[in-house]
Amino acid sequence: MNPQESSDFNRRDFLKGTSLAALMAAMGGVPLRAEDAKPAADAPKKASSPPVSCAVIGCGLRGREILNTLAVMPNAPVVAVCDHYAPFLNRAKTAAPKAEGYGDYKKLLANQAVQAVLIATPTHQHREITEAALQAGKHVYLEAPLAHSLDDARAIARAAQAALKSNFQAGLQMRSDPQRHFLLQFIRSGAAGKAVSARAQWHKKESWRRAAPSPEREQELNWRLSSATSNGLIAEVGLHQLDVLGWFLKARPVAVTGFGGVLHWSDGRDVPDTIQAVFEFPGGTLLSYDATLANSFDADYEMIYGTDSAVMIRANKAWMFKEVDSPLLGWEVYARKDEFYKETGIALVANATKIVAQGDKPVEDAPYANTSLSYALEAFISNTYVVLSGVEDFVASFNPNDTAALKEYLAGLAKSKLPAAGWPEGYEATVIAIKANEAILKKQRITFEKEWFQV
Amino acid sequence: MKLKTFFVAVAALLLAGSLTAQTMTRYEAQPGSKMKIEGTSTVHDWTVESGIIGGSVEVDAAFPAEPAVKAVPGKVNARIQTTLPVRSLKSGKKAMDDVMHEAMNMTAHPKIEYRLTEMVLKEPANGPVLNFETKGELILAGATNTISMPVTVDRSEKGKLKFSGTTSVKMTSFGLKPPAPSVGLGLIRTGDDVKLTFEWKTALPAKTP
Numbered sequence: 001m002n003p004q005e006s007s008d009f010n011r012r013d014f015l016k017g018t019s020l021a022a023l024m025a026a027m028g029g030v031p032l033r034a035e036d037a038k039p040a041a042d043a044p045k046k047a048s049s050p051p052v053s054c055a056v057i058g059c060g061l062r063g064r065e066i067l068n069t070l071a072v073m074p075n076a077p078v079v080a081v082c083d084h085y086a087p088f089l090n091r092a093k094t095a096a097p098k099a100e101g102y103g104d105y106k107k108l109l110a111n112q113a114v115q116a117v118l119i120a121t122p123t124h125q126h127r128e129i130t131e132a133a134l135q136a137g138k139h140v141y142l143e144a145p146l147a148h149s150l151d152d153a154r155a156i157a158r159a160a161q162a163a164l165k166s167n168f169q170a171g172l173q174m175r176s177d178p179q180r181h182f183l184l185q186f187i188r189s190g191a192a193g194k195a196v197s198a199r200a201q202w203h204k205k206e207s208w209r210r211a212a213p214s215p216e217r218e219q220e221l222n223w224r225l226s227s228a229t230s231n232g233l234i235a236e237v238g239l240h241q242l243d244v245l246g247w248f249l250k251a252r253p254v255a256v257t258g259f260g261g262v263l264h265w266s267d268g269r270d271v272p273d274t275i276q277a278v279f280e281f282p283g284g285t286l287l288s289y290d291a292t293l294a295n296s297f298d299a300d301y302e303m304i305y306g307t308d309s310a311v312m313i314r315a316n317k318a319w320m321f322k323e324v325d326s327p328l329l330g331w332e333v334y335a336r337k338d339e340f341y342k343e344t345g346i347a348l349v350a351n352a353t354k355i356v357a358q359g360d361k362p363v364e365d366a367p368y369a370n371t372s373l374s375y376a377l378e379a380f381i382s383n384t385y386v387v388l389s390g391v392e393d394f395v396a397s398f399n400p401n402d403t404a405a406l407k408e409y410l411a412g413l414a415k416s417k418l419p420a421a422g423w424p425e426g427y428e429a430t431v432i433a434i435k436a437n438e439a440i441l442k443k444q445r446i447t448f449e450k451e452w453f454q455v
Numbered sequence: 456m457k458l459k460t461f462f463v464a465v466a467a468l469l470l471a472g473s474l475t476a477q478t479m480t481r482y483e484a485q486p487g488s489k490m491k492i493e494g495t496s497t498v499h500d501w502t503v504e505s506g507i508i509g510g511s512v513e514v515d516a517a518f519p520a521e522p523a524v525k526a527v528p529g530k531v532n533a534r535i536q537t538t539l540p541v542r543s544l545k546s547g548k549k550a551m552d553d554v555m556h557e558a559m560n561m562t563a564h565p566k567i568e569y570r571l572t573e574m575v576l577k578e579p580a581n582g583p584v585l586n587f588e589t590k591g592e593l594i595l596a597g598a599t600n601t602i603s604m605p606v607t608v609d610r611s612e613k614g615k616l617k618f619s620g621t622t623s624v625k626m627t628s629f630g631l632k633p634p635a636p637s638v639g640l641g642l643i644r645t646g647d648d649v650k651l652t653f654e655w656k657t658a659l660p661a662k663t664p
Contacts, residue, residue, distance in 0.1 A: 048549070382549070393540045397509025398486045399661065405486030409506050415547040 058121030170426020193308030319345030
C-alpha cells in the first residue's frame with residue numbers, strides 16, 4: 001500500500017478522533033459546546049431538574065406535539081389538558097392518560113396542582129389565556145407568535161414582565177437549540193466574514209386547510225386562513241426563521257417591504273399562500289424571505305452570506321460554503337463535506353469529531369438528535385424550577401413582601417437557567433412578523449418604528 | 456419565714472424569667488446575604504454561592520448591638536440559628552450544580568443548618584465592627600460537627616447587624632465523598648477541603664402596620 005496514503009489516512013483518523021477543543025482552538029478561539037453537549041436521544045433520559053406539573057391548553061396539532069414531547073421527559077408530568085373541542089380533548093387524553101381534561105381553561109387554571117401551562121391555542125386567543133394564567137400564578141410557555149395584534153402582544157409582554165414569580169418562555173424554540181448556539185458563536189466570531197445578506201425560505205405543497213365535521217368547526221379550525229385571526233405564513237412559520245437570522249446578525253431590521261397573494265389555493269381564504277418580504281438591516285444588510293404553500297422545492301432553510309463564506313442551516317444540520325479567497329481556518333480540511341450540485345458544503349457540526357467516551361469511534365454526524373421543541377421544553381421545565389424554587393427559598397427565609405429584593409435575588413439566578421426565549425425576544429419577533437405581514441398585504445415598505453418595540 | 460423566702464425566690468425567678476424574655480432582642484435574616492463555598496479539583500477551582508441564609512439571632516440587652524452599648528470582652532448571650540437550602544447553592548453551571556447537589560445528598564438533606572453554641576467577644580470595640588470567636592454546630596448532609604470560627608459583627612447601620620466569617624471544613628468530616636463526576640474523561644476529582652465564607656445580614660423586624 002502507498003505509505004503516503006496510509007499516513008494520510010492515519011492522520012485524518014486521528015484528527016477525526018481528537019478532541020473538539022483542539023479543533024476549535026485551531027479555529028481561532030471559537031468557544032465550543034462539546035463538553036456540555038446533550039446526550040444522544042437514545043441515552044437514558046436524565047431529569048435536568050425536579051418535576052414541574054404541567055398543563056397544555058389548546059390540544060390541536062401543535063398542542064399534541066407538545067404533549068408528546070412532554071411525555072418522554074422524566075420531569076414534566078402532565079396533570080391537565082384543555083380544549084373546548086371534545087374530540088381534540090379526547091385525543092389529548094390519549095397522549096396524556098393521567099391528565100385531567102378540561103373544556104374551560106379557567107377551571108384548569110383554578111387547579112392548584114397545575115404549576116406550569118403550555119399554551120398552544122390559535123394565536124388570536126393567546127392574550128386572554130396568558131393574562132389569566134399569569135394572574136393565577138402559573139408559569140407560562142406561550143407558542144409564538146405571541147399574539148395576532150400589536151396591542152395583544154404588548155399586553156402579554158407587560159403581563160409577563162409584571163409576573164415576577166412566574167417563568168415566562170416564548171415558543172421560539174430555536175433559541176434553546178444547542179446547534180443554533182454553536183452556529184451563533186461561529187457566525188458572530190466572524191468565521192464567515194462580514195455578513196452582507198441573508199435569505200430564508202419555507203416551501204411546502206399543502207393547503208393549510210383542515211377538514212372538520214361542521215361549517216362552524218371548519219371555520220374555527222382554519223383560523224390560519226383568515227386575516228382576522230392570522231398573520232399568515234410570515235407569522236406562523238417565518239417568525240422562527242427570521243428570529244434566528246436576526247439573532248445571528250445581532251440586529252433588528254429597520255424596514256420591511258412585502259408582496260404576496262393567493263396564487264394557488266383560491267378557496268375563499270384571504271391569507272396569502274405565497275409571500276416574499278425583504279428586510280433591511282442597519283448597515284444595508286438585506287434579508288429576503290419567501291414562503292409558499294404552492295411548491296415544495298428545496299423545502300426550508302436559512303442562509304447567511306458572508307464575505308468569506310455562506311452558511312446554510314437546514315433543520316439540525318448546517319454547512320459552510322467557502323469563497324476561494326477566504327482565509328484557511330484549518331479544521332475545515334478534515335471536516336466532513338457534502339456535495340450540493342456544483343458546490344461543496346463543509347459540515348458545521350460541533351460534535352462531528354468528538355470522541356465517544358475514551359473510545360475512538362466518532363459520534364454520528366448529526367449529534368443534535370433531539371428536536372428544537374424538546375430542548376425548548378427542557379429549558380422551560382428546568383428554568384421554571386429555578387424560578388419556583390428560588391421564590392420558595394426566598395419566601396421561607398425573608399420578608400415575602402420585599403419584592404425589590406426578591407426581584408434582585410431572582411435576577412441573580414439567571415445564570416443558572418438554560419437558554420430560552422423570554423418575553424422580550426418573543427415580543428420583538430412578534431412585532432416584526434405582524435408588521436411584515438402588514439407590508440405583505442399592502443405591498444408596501446414599512447419602516448419599523450422604535451415605539452412599536454417598547455413594551 | 457421559710458414560706459416567705461420561698462415566695463420571694465419564686466417571684467425573683469419569675470421576674471428574672473420575664474426579664475430575660477423581655478430583653479432578648481431578635482434580629483431577622485435579610486435578603487442580600489451571601490454564602491460562598493470554595494473548593495478545589497484536579498481540573499480547576501470551583502465556587503458555589505447562595506443568596507439565601509435564613510434564620511435569626513437573639514441577643515440580650517448586654518450585647519453591644521449598638522455602638523452606644525459598652526462592649527466588654529468575654530462571653531456574650533446570643534442565640535443564632537440559620538438555615539440555607541442546598542438547592543440555592545449555585546455555580547452558574549447547571550451540570551456542576553447537579554453534581555454538587557447530588558454529592559451533598561440534597562434529596563435526603565435539603566438544608567444546611569447552623570446553631571451557635573458559644574460566642575466570645577475578643578477585644579473591646581474599636582469602631583462599628585466587633586470581633587468574636589464562636590463555636591457552633593454545623594449540620595450538613597445530616598451530619599453534625601462542631602466548628603469554631605472567628606466572626607465579625609458590623610453595627611454600622613442602626614437596627615442592623617451584619618455577620619461575616621470564614622472557615623474551612625472537610626467534606627469527609629460530614630460523611631461526604633468528594634465528588635468525582637463522570638464528565639470529561641472521568642479524571643476530575645474534587646479536593647476534600649472546602650472554604651466557607653459568609654456575609655449574613657440581619658435586622659430588627661420591620662414594623663408592620
